[in-house]
Every structure is written in C-alpha cells, then in structure tokens.
Amino acid sequence: MSKDDNSVHIFQGLLILGNVVIGMCGIALTAECIFFVSDPHGLYPLLEATENDDIYAAAWIGIFVGFALFSLSVLGITGVIKSNKTLLLVYIILMLITYAFEMASCITAATHQDFLTPNLFLKQMLERYQKMETDNNNDKWMSEGVTKTWNNLMLQNHCCGVHGPSDWQKYASAFRSSYNDADYPWPHQCCVMDARGSPVNLDGCKLGVPGYYNSNGCYDAISGPMNRQAWGVAWFGFAILCWTFWVLLGTMFYWSRIEY
C-alpha cells in the first residue's frame, strides 16, 4: 500500500508545515504585541483617560496567544509525527481554546479602533489638560497623565491641539479656567521653541504670527501609532487564524483517521 503510505506521509508533511508556520507566526505575534504594549510613543495615558483602552487589552491577549500558538505547534508536530491520538486530541482542544482567545483579541482590536475619533481626543484634551481641581485620585492620575502626554506630544511633534491651535480658542476648557486668554491664548508648548526650551517670541506666538507658533494639529501623531497598533493586532491575528483554521481542520481529519 505504498500509495496510501505516500498520501499519508504527504498529509503528515502538510500538517507539519502548517504547524511550523503557526509556530513562527505565534512568535511574531508575541513580539509584535510586546512592542505595542511597551508603548513606544507614550500614548497610553490618553487611552487610559478615555476609559477605552481595549486595544491594549487585545495586545496583551496577543502576547499570551502567540506564545500558546508556538507551544501548541510543537505539540502538534510531535503528535503528527508519532500519530498519537491522545496528543492530537489535547492539541485540538487546546488549539480551539487558543483560537477563541485570539478571535476575541482580533474583534476587540478592530471594534475599538472605530472609537478613536478626533472628537474623542479633543473632548478629553479640553476636559483634562492642566485640570487643577480634580475630584478624586483617579481623576488626578488621569489628568496628570493627559497633561504630561500632551506636553510631550506638542513639544516633540511641533503641533498644537487636535485640529490646530484654534481648538483652544473655540472651546472652553480646564486649561482656559486656569490660564487667562490674554497671556495664554493657547499653551506655550504650542510656540516655536528655541534651543533652551523657551518660546522664540512670546508676543508673536500669542498673536499667531506665522513662524512663531505651531499651526498644525496633533491628531496625526496620535492616530497614526494607534491605528497601526489596532490594525497590526487585528489583521495579523486574523491572518494567523485563517491559516490555523485549515491546519486544525486537517488535524481533526487526520485524528479521526488514526487507527487505535
């Protein structure tokens, strides 16, 4: 029955190849999610203050799912080579559980990315930036996080506000209640700074003279990294799941055909 043997060997080879790919993708997913969780752009306090930081939850799940995929792929390869029914049954059940978690992570990342609109960050910036009278410790923590993040954002990216400096003029804000309009039409971090970190010309900045204030908005600097994170977690996870689907179906078929 060499033809049968051949087809069995080919099928085994395909399953092993599938599992190798799953293992590598699992490591890649873990690495990608660790990168996102480490928050290289320092934007996490903004999400934390919106109380909508589920794209970080999705990344955390991704770390553990990636590692689980790698371990299970090793188990799967062993099971296929030995044609051991018990090993493969354990593999299938654990893979289904991992599949469910990864599915949750993908859907969470994709769904919550839709919530990250300019208005969300605008409202949060106006309500929390430089908020002095905080209600409780949680409020204080979030407001300090938002203030620090925005100061860094504005200084490093040479931008101001979400749409532009006019945000500070169009809307009332916590900043406006602490800082008067005549001296601070917008925060001084919006001014073009010299090498020592002070505005080049404060009057020019206050009047809005071109060249002495940053006229572009910071939304691109915020949404760029966040969208990349959400898309990276959601779509890479989705791709892994599409591949894993076929490997799992093949493994179930192989398992059902193993003789005791």
Place this chain on the structure above:
Amino acid sequence: MRGNWIVLAFCSLGQLYADQSLKPQTAAAQLATNNPTLTTIALEKPFCMFDSSLHPNKSYTVYLYAMMELAIAISSLVTDNRSKPLDSTFQQTSGGRLGPYKAALFNVPNCASPPNLADVGDINKVSDVLKQYLFRVGNDETCLYDPNFLDVCNPPLTPDTTYRFKYMLVDNTDCIMKDQTLWSDPIKTRRVKLPMKIDTGPGRRSGGMIVITSILSVFVFLLLSGFLASVSSTVRVLPKGRSRLLRPPKWSPCDHPGHTEPAPN
C-alpha cells in the same frame, strides 16, 4: 485765481472726506492670525491717518479709546466741551459699558518709514516690528489688581462682545484734541463652546471590523462542527464488539451464583 480757490476747496473737501473714512482697523490677518481672541483685539496703529493735522515743530500723542457697542446709546463722546480728551478708565466705565475708556497712549506712528512686515521672519526684529505696527487691546492681565500701577490700564475685554475703537491725536503742550478718526466698525471678540457638547460617538462601524467578525464567527462554527463530526465518527467507526464505549459491563458468575452468563448481543 478763482480756479485756485476751487481747487483748494476741493482739496480740503477731499481731505475732510479722507479723514471721515479713516477708522481703526484690525491688524493684518496674514500677520496676526489669532485675532480677535476671547479677550483681546489687535489693532493696526494709525499710520498716515493724522498727517494732515501734524505740525512739524510740535509733539503729539495718539490716544486709543475703546467702548462696547451697547454704550453708544449712553455716550460716545471722547472729549469734553473744551476739546480736552476724556480721562475715563476701564473701571470707571465698567469695561466700556457706560462709555468710552482710554485704553492706550502711544507716539504717532511714523508714516514716512512704516515697519516692514516682511521683517517679522527675523527673530531679532520681530518684537520691534510688532510693537511699531500693532497694538493689542486687552493685553494687560494684572493692571486692574495692581494698586501701584500708574499707567493707562488695558485690561482684557469680555468674550462674545462687540467693541468699537477710536484714535485721537492730542497735542502734548496744551492737551487739546487736534484730530480724531471715526469709530471703527464693530469688532466682536470670540465666544466659546462647551466641550461637553462635543459628540464623541464612533459613527458607522468600519468595514474591516465587520469582515473580521463575520468571517471568524463562521470559522469557529465550522471548527466546532468539524470537531464534533470527527469525535462522533471516531466513536462510530469502531465495530460494536470492540468499542470501549459500547461494550457491556463485565459479568462474573461468581457475583451471581446460580446464573449462567447471558447471551452476547
């Protein structure tokens, strides 16, 4: 001879006409993009507006008066009956509600050599250019509360209010008004919107999210049904005698003395 008189009459009429149309203007919008703000308004200084009234050997000062538009009904006089400029302050007129108040004093701007606005790009010259070109009404936050402040106080204006301004040329020796511009067009300070009115809803669901959710749901369903199918096929594929699940329990004659083994199914 008569022609000369006619020309002179026309000229002076023309001058008067020119003076009548001169009003304070807001600073150039390309230069001062943030104007007016909530509490300040930047006005262009009166370049070449008073030149016909300037005497070469005398010194003059320009006074700036500001008032709210609703004060027109009460009073819009900036001089008393002897042409002396009104010495009203921000506090006396309740911020311009009861009449004009004196907001600033400065030297007559140089008509012959006005500041070059292109110099704004130079860091060293920008302060001077701004100082010579415009004046920011409402710039001084602290003078109202400083008892030692002796200069003309220029406190912040009220948001969402219409103001009007007037420049006046005053002779320094006898402190008499020599010339004045018209009241400016109404200029309104900005108003603010409340941030709680901002709509932070996400709007429509994105296509990507719908694709991921639907496809993954189908996959999970297929996987679970495939798992059930393979488990049930494993259970059924073994023949009945050898199936561990379907084998009857072991029966021993020693447990039930007097009975023989029942016939196999």
